[in-house]
Amino acid sequence: MAEVRLEGITKSFGSKTVVDDLNLTIRDQEFLTLVGPSGCGKSTTLRMICGLERATSGNVFFDGKPVSWLPANKRDVAMVFQSYALYPHKTVRQNIGFALKMMRVPKATIDTQVLQAARTLDIEDLLDRKPRELSGGQRQRVALGRAIVRDAGAYLLDEPLSNLDAQLRVLMRAEIKRLHVDVARTFIYVTHDQVEAMTMSDRIAVMRDGVIQQCATPEEIYERPANRFVASFMGSPPMNFVSGSLADVDGVRMFRSEALTQEITLYDDAPADPEVVLGVRPEDVSLSPTPVAGYRQGRVFVSEPLGPDVLVTVRIEGELLKARVPTPFRLGHDAPVYVGFNPQRLHLFTAADGTALQAPRQEAS
Numbered sequence: 001m002a003e004v005r006l007e008g009i010t011k012s013f014g015s016k017t018v019v020d021d022l023n024l025t026i027r028d029q030e031f032l033t034l035v036g037p038s039g040c041g042k043s044t045t046l047r048m049i050c051g052l053e054r055a056t057s058g059n060v061f062f063d064g065k066p067v068s069w070l071p072a073n074k075r076d077v078a079m080v081f082q083s084y085a086l087y088p089h090k091t092v093r094q095n096i097g098f099a100l101k102m103m104r105v106p107k108a109t110i111d112t113q114v115l116q117a118a119r120t121l122d123i124e125d126l127l128d129r130k131p132r133e134l135s136g137g138q139r140q141r142v143a144l145g146r147a148i149v150r151d152a153g154a155y156l157l158d159e160p161l162s163n164l165d166a167q168l169r170v171l172m173r174a175e176i177k178r179l180h181v182d183v184a185r186t187f188i189y190v191t192h193d194q195v196e197a198m199t200m201s202d203r204i205a206v207m208r209d210g211v212i213q214q215c216a217t218p219e220e221i222y223e224r225p226a227n228r229f230v231a232s233f234m235g236s237p238p239m240n241f242v243s244g245s246l247a248d249v250d251g252v253r254m255f256r257s258e259a260l261t262q263e264i265t266l267y268d269d270a271p272a273d274p275e276v277v278l279g280v281r282p283e284d285v286s287l288s289p290t291p292v293a294g295y296r297q298g299r300v301f302v303s304e305p306l307g308p309d310v311l312v313t314v315r316i317e318g319e320l321l322k323a324r325v326p327t328p329f330r331l332g333h334d335a336p337v338y339v340g341f342n343p344q345r346l347h348l349f350t351a352a353d354g355t356a357l358q359a360p361r362q363e364a365s
């Protein structure tokens with residue numbers, strides 16, 4: 001069992017604060033991902049959890065017990081690094097079993113546990129090879145094997161897939177997710193890749209400049225981003241944003257910008273400041289070659305086939321908007337096109353600081 005709680009954690013290097021009063025509880029057996037752009041403090045947070053870095057202030061608790069003063073080897077955690085950090089002259093078997101050997105576990109027990117880890121990761125037939133004789137994906141599995149053989153309460157993974165090519169990353173993503181189910185332990189995963197975060201996690205903590213912007217399930221983060229930063233970071237291609245203002249016209253709330261006029265149906269309370277940013281995800285934009293009531297005219301700027309979908313950039317007045325529409329899309333460059341939004345799936349953010357104006361939750365039917 002390992003619930004990990006961070007309470008008021010701050011970390012400064014000199015005068016630079018890189019993690020700022022962070023509060024987060026990672027539940028026992030949860031898969032929680034810290035995601036954010038490079039330099040936002042993800043790795044530093046992970047290193048404070050495992051004991052490789054000491055917080056400037058605040059405390060780390062494992063199952064309610066403070067561990068801030070315990071060194072890394074006295075904490076019930078195992079860490080997988082981006083670099084794998086395998087011993088080049090040791091075999092896969094020796095690499096996986098090394099931590100147990102250091103803990104003076106009897107050899108027969110080590111052999112059994114190494115074999116069990118190798119079976120879980122499907123690398124049994126590689127046990128006598130050296131790291132240089134392995135592919136990137138196989139090395140990654142050995143690094144995972146080294147962690148899971150420790151049978152720790154929490155596994156901490158720092159960008160473990162970033163050295164792999166795109167195809168292998170997709171494969172290993174699924175394998176790590178499955179491994180989490182099989183070993184039934186707490187996983188804390190660091191990545192700057194929003195797709196990894198969305199696909200693997202029970203919950204995602206989105207970080208920016210050392211501060212958690214939102215911590216929620218992938219669905220919640222995607223459907224109800226807390227602010228414009230989260231909305232733009234999570235989702236590929238990112239959400240479209242259009243600056244404008246809200247006004248009530250004949251009892252109907254309207255969003256207006258130079259390019260767009262859009263009825264807003266979902267938001268109850270008028271914000272104090274009418275200056276807002278409208279957000280709409282590319283998959284919630286519809287295109288038609290012919291006029292449709294409520295759609296506005298634009299022109300095709302460029303279209304990019306993605307296989308099942310086409311990503312179409314449309315120019316409306318000065319704005320460029322992206323739409324993700326089903327294949328085939330046959331309009332050429334500069335052709336007139338009519339653009340509509342799904343009114344149920346619009347987002348609004350304050351222009352001042354990007355905070356989301358939350359739509360009322362839809363009752364599940």
Ligand SMILES: Nc1ncnc2c1ncn2[C@@H]1O[C@H](COP(=O)(O)OP(=O)(O)OP(=O)(O)O)[C@@H](O)[C@H]1O
Pocket residue numbers: 013018036037038039040041042043044045192
């Ligand atoms: N030992 C250190 N001394 C000084 N500054 C550091 C140290 N370690 C990290 N930093 C700084 O702290 C900030 C956060 O670094 P951190 O590695 O936690 O970010 P990250 O979100 O994991 O980024 P990346 O995805 O690039 O690894 C960065 O600006 C980094 O330069």
